[in-house]
Amino acid sequence: MKSKDRNYFKILRAGINTTYQDLGRNNLYHIGIPFSxxxxxxxxxxxxxLLQNDYNSPxxxxxxxxxxxxxxxxxxxxxxxxxxSFKIISKEGVIDGNSYQCYLLKNGDEVDIHSxxxxxxxxxxxxGTFGVDYYWGSCSINTQAQIGPNNGNKFSxxxxxxxxxxxxxxxxxxxDYLGSTIENIRVIKGTNYDxxxxxxxxxxxxxxxxxxxxxxxxxxxxxxxKIENIVDPNIKSEGLVKGVIQITSAGDPIxxxxxxxxIGGYPKIATVxxxxxxxxxxxxxxxxxxxxxxxxxxxxxxYKLYQMETNNLISQIK
Amino acid sequence: MIKNILNLGDAALYCDFGSDVNQEINSNVxxxxxxxxxxxxxxxxNLTPSYNKLIISYDLNIHSFLSLKKKIENIEIKENNKLEKxxxxxxxxxxxxxALDIERVENKLKLKSEIILEKFFSKNYFCYMTGFxxxxxxxxxxxxxxxxxxxxxxxxxxxxxxxGITEQFCNxxxxxxxxxxxxxxxxxxxxxxxxxxxxxxxxxxxxTIKFYRITLDQYNEIKR
Numbered sequence: 439m440k441s442k443d444r445n446y447f448k449i450l451r452a453g454i455n456t457t458y459q460d461l462g463r464n465n466l467y468h469i470g471i472p473f474s475x476x477x478x479x480x481x482x483x484x485x486x487x488l489l490q491n492d493y494n495s496p497x498x499x500x501x502x503x504x505x506x507x508x509x510x511x512x513x514x515x516x517x518x519x520x521x522x523s524f525k526i527i528s529k530e531g532v533i534d535g536n537s538y539q540c541y542l543l544k545n546g547d548e549v550d551i552h553s554x555x556x557x558x559x560x561x562x563x564x565x566g567t568f569g570v571d572y573y574w575g576s577c578s579i580n581t582q583a584q585i586g587p588n589n590g591n592k593f594s595x596x597x598x599x600x601x602x603x604x605x606x607x608x609x610x611x612x613x614d615y616l617g618s619t620i621e622n623i624r625v626i627k628g629t630n631y632d633x634x635x636x637x638x639x640x641x642x643x644x645x646x647x648x649x650x651x652x653x654x655x656x657x658x659x660x661x662x663x664k665i666e667n668i669v670d671p672n673i674k675s676e677g678l679v680k681g682v683i684q685i686t687s688a689g690d691p692i693x694x695x696x697x698x699x700x701i702g703g704y705p706k707i708a709t710v711x712x713x714x715x716x717x718x719x720x721x722x723x724x725x726x727x728x729x730x731x732x733x734x735x736x737x738x739x740x741y742k743l744y745q746m747e748t749n750n751l752i753s754q755i756k
Numbered sequence: 757m758i759k760n761i762l763n764l765g766d767a768a769l770y771c772d773f774g775s776d777v778n779q780e781i782n783s784n785v786x787x788x789x790x791x792x793x794x795x796x797x798x799x800x801x802n803l804t805p806s807y808n809k810l811i812i813s814y815d816l817n818i819h820s821f822l823s824l825k826k827k828i829e830n831i832e833i834k835e836n837n838k839l840e841k842x843x844x845x846x847x848x849x850x851x852x853x854x855a856l857d858i859e860r861v862e863n864k865l866k867l868k869s870e871i872i873l874e875k876f877f878s879k880n881y882f883c884y885m886t887g888f889x890x891x892x893x894x895x896x897x898x899x900x901x902x903x904x905x906x907x908x909x910x911x912x913x914x915x916x917x918x919x920g921i922t923e924q925f926c927n928x929x930x931x932x933x934x935x936x937x938x939x940x941x942x943x944x945x946x947x948x949x950x951x952x953x954x955x956x957x958x959x960x961x962x963x964t965i966k967f968y969r970i971t972l973d974q975y976n977e978i979k980r
Contacts, residue, residue, distance in 0.1 A: 464801045464802060465793075465800075465801065465802055465803070466802070467802040467803065467804040467811075467813070467887065468789065468802075468803055468804055468805055468885075468886065468887065468961070469886055469887070469890060469891060469948075469956060469957045469960075470886055470887035470888060470889050470890040470891055470892055470930075470948075470957075471890050471956075473801075473802070573950060573953065574953055582889065582931075583889060583890040583931065583948075583950070584931075584950070585890070585950050590950070626763065626765055626766060628764075629762055629764060629770055674775075674777055674806070674807050674808060674809075675806055675807065675885075675888070675894070676804075676806040676807070676808075676809040676811070677804025677805075677806050677809060677810075677811035677887075678804075678811075679764055679765055679767065679768045679802075679811065679813055681765050682764070682765065699887070699888045699889060700804060700887040700888060701804070701806060701885065701887040701888040701894075702888070706764070709764060709765030709766070710765070711765065711766050712765070712766050712767050712816055734763050734766055734821055737765075737766035738766055738816065738820055738821070741766065741816050745817070
């Protein structure tokens with residue numbers, strides 16, 4: 439490609455954990471590869487809808503502090519989803535941007551994504567397609583197994599993000615949305631619920647847990663009242679799914695997230711319901727968490743409602 | 757052959773084949789795994805076989821627990837369905853720099869290192885499952901007198917290629933990860949290859965593994 443025809447971002451600052459993500463890769467648990475994919479699927483979906491991209495187009499996910507990008511190429515639009523503070527730096531000056539709004543970028547303009555606010559993950563994309571390689575049908579970067587574009591590593595300074603396609607018939611769009619928070623994280627009791635003493639079962643649902651700093655795309659470690667195991671601190675290792683809450687030998691809960699190990703040997707006290715997963719992953723270290731028990735039937739209904747709500751938001755984009 | 761099907765959260769079936777860990781039960785799990793995989797059912801997003809469980813993840817937009825449970829319960833698997841088994845030979849170097857826990861194992865088992873290694877290399881091992889991290893095989897069974905617990909304090913980083921034992925099992929660390937198995941040696945062979953997308957794992961459930969011992973020179977030769 440001739441350099442004058444190239445459209446790309448140069449990374450001036452990479453941010454803390456910046457990666458490509460899409461909906462992730464299926465049917466690989468048996469060889470030890472988790473789903474991965476965007477942690478907050480609703481914000482992923484909203485972003486691709488705002489930009490009129492395919493529903494599974496690659497986006498750039500960042501955590502806490504995002505990247506600072508400088509753009510080179512012909513005019514392009516970008517958009518950010520999540521609760522994010524960012525600035526757009528152009529020849530005309532510096533402006534503060536708003537999430538869920540599209541902005542025009544010209545050659546030489548910069549986007550500086552300072553931080554996510556009271557949340558962990560944010561998403562960045564353009565009205566077009568990033569040039570990424572696909573591994574098992576997905577461009578999601580899994581840094582633990584080093585799978586995905588950029589040799590499976592998170593973004594680093596000076597990396598260049600290629601754009602291989604720009605949608606020229608695009609019109610600026612926006613969504614008025616403040617994000618969605620949740621009071622309790624709803625769970626279904628786990629397959630080893632009876633491994634724990636009655637008083638610990640009680641505590642699990644009545645008391646408050648705190649999210650520790652030992653949280654990333656693989657898992658979220660909590661601290662709070664110790665959960666007492668009265669059967670065996672280990673089970674025969676078996677498959678895990680995202681949202682499973684295991685209790686470690688030390689009595690602390692650990693929640694499996696999108697890049698989790700596929701097999702585990704700690705007893706499972708509960709599993710976060712699918713409807714609450716996007717909001718769970720956005721809880722920052724130091725936040726409190728309270729669990730609420732729901733039935734399987736309720737969880738299935740709540741998921742349908744959550745999907746309807748997402749589709750409703752998508753229909754409000756104009 | 758499935759004893760019971762429960763739900764694991766709201767988007768996975770938890771199929772229980774029994775509480776024991778043995779090759780008979782595990783072979784049943786693996787047969788179901790390959791059979792269901794071949795059916796290519798719409799909306800199944802993952803199958804995770806382990807010693808005595810099979811977890812079936814599904815897309816909640818397509819299935820509900822009860823409807824999928826019924827489908828799986830109605831699957832018939834012929835008893836004489838033979839498993840495809842490959843014999844895979846894997847070189848291991850037990851040089852001092854690699855055998856991180858040999859002294860601990862000597863003390864716990866009250867056997868000399870040469871006897872331990874002789875016993876370890878004299879057997880073929882069955883692959884029960886792969887996972888935790890990409891490509892890691894869980895193999896068994898070790899002789900009774902070779903069984904010991906994992907490290908009291910797990911290592912923060914176990915070197916890639918390490919070959920470890922715990923209880924009746926051995927494994928190969930396909931990546932550098934935290935872990936608590938007793939490390940006897942290291943293989944120069946690549947256990948997981950993400951560039952080989954049709955067959956990324958060297959070892960798959962049902963395979964038989966034969967370890968053979970190599971010198972440090974041979975190790976470096978293969979590594980090169």
